Amino acid sequence: MQKRKLGNSGLEVSAIGFGCMGMSWSYGPPKDKPEMIQLLHAAVERGVTFFDTAEVYGPLVNEELVGEGLAPFRGEVIIATKFGWEANPNDGGKWNALNSRPEHIKEVAEASLRRLRVDALDLFYQHRVDLNVPIEDVAGAVKDLIQEGKVKHFGLSEAAAKTIRRAHAVQPVTALQSEYSLFFRQPEQEIIPTLEELGIGFVPFSPLGKGFLTGKINAETKFDSTDFRNIIPRFTEENRKTNLALVDLLTKFGEQKKATPAQIALAWLLAKKPWIVPIPGTTKLDRLDENLGAINVELTPEDIEAIESASSGIKLEGARYPEFHQSLVNR
Numbered sequence: 001m002q003k004r005k006l007g008n009s010g011l012e013v014s015a016i017g018f019g020c021m022g023m024s025w026s027y028g029p030p031k032d033k034p035e036m037i038q039l040l041h042a043a044v045e046r047g048v049t050f051f052d053t054a055e056v057y058g059p060l061v062n063e064e065l066v067g068e069g070l071a072p073f074r075g076e077v078i079i080a081t082k083f084g085w086e087a088n089p090n091d092g093g094k095w096n097a098l099n100s101r102p103e104h105i106k107e108v109a110e111a112s113l114r115r116l117r118v119d120a121l122d123l124f125y126q127h128r129v130d131l132n133v134p135i136e137d138v139a140g141a142v143k144d145l146i147q148e149g150k151v152k153h154f155g156l157s158e159a160a161a162k163t164i165r166r167a168h169a170v171q172p173v174t175a176l177q178s179e180y181s182l183f184f185r186q187p188e189q190e191i192i193p194t195l196e197e198l199g200i201g202f203v204p205f206s207p208l209g210k211g212f213l214t215g216k217i218n219a220e221t222k223f224d225s226t227d228f229r230n231i232i233p234r235f236t237e238e239n240r241k242t243n244l245a246l247v248d249l250l251t252k253f254g255e256q257k258k259a260t261p262a263q264i265a266l267a268w269l270l271a272k273k274p275w276i277v278p279i280p281g282t283t284k285l286d287r288l289d290e291n292l293g294a295i296n297v298e299l300t301p302e303d304i305e306a307i308e309s310a311s312s313g314i315k316l317e318g319a320r321y322p323e324f325h326q327s328l329v330n331r
């Protein structure tokens, strides 16, 4: 497996990482734990060294699963996790409140260390920018944790360019994790040039457009009642019908390259910058193999140009998040 460095930090990880969220939440009920542990082991055997989780996934149980599954490989793999959400007592204990107060960040770090069964958190992202806490205070709290040896690298997720700059001035940011794929190219406007200038790595989440870009979802697909995609505007039946034009394009392009649409979607991200490391998520071994196969799909600058000029003619419909979640990004 090829490796990549996240910006100037020196943090080296497999060119494709593994998003573990779907094993415990977002896309239907939690999956069978022993099976997911086997899948984590299979990923390590295939050379994946970069795993993504968060306190809020589950909540808490995804970190426990990842901690247990990767315990045999301690020191050989990089585990990224995130702080910043908490249970909301005014909303039945749902984890939909933000809290990035420095003392809370430090408590979460201790708990994540225990659940992940590690001595230091390799990469600790703020999950969403908390407007009640100046970003300098957040960066300062993580800086303290780094000085204490409890955290190795600092990251942000869905932060605006100006916030990234302010945080980076206090504690260098190793990686930004935000949504980026052919389904959502907004980071190209301001975020990617800022990351390039500051030497920060980019970890695109939902690199397969939450499964849409794989060609396995169509307008008739019914999601489990607990699946988050039921409330995402771009996944309404009507919008899926329109947005499938992008999947058709990837499928046709894939036929020329002997690759699947998922592989073209990932290969496109890999070709954009050498410091981009996508983290597709799956709960199935054959799909893990398919996704990792994207490493071998070479896209030339002409291929990239062809994909982008064809896709720019497609008008995608529907926001990538429901209103509440949309209000928490890019700030």
Ligand SMILES: NC(=O)c1ccc[n+]([C@@H]2O[C@H](COP(=O)([O-])OP(=O)(O)OC[C@H]3O[C@@H](n4cnc5c(N)ncnc54)[C@H](OP(=O)(O)O)[C@@H]3O)[C@@H](O)[C@H]2O)c1
Binding pocket: 018, 019, 020, 021, 022, 027, 052, 053, 127, 157, 158, 177, 178, 204, 205, 206, 207, 208, 209, 210, 211, 212, 214, 216, 262, 279, 280, 281, 282, 283, 284, 287, 288, 290, 291
């Ligand atoms: N920072 C943030 O705010 C944030 C937000 C969202 C996600 N993330 C992270 O990013 C990771 C990846 O994002 P994501 O899970 O939202 O989206 P994704 O990787 O774009 O897509 C995952 C979905 O695609 C399906 N899938 C994966 N590979 C496939 C293939 N080859 N063929 C067909 N279907 C396939 C998966 O289903 P199966 O399991 O059935 O294969 C799952 O439903 C997450 O696991 C999480 O760690 C972070």
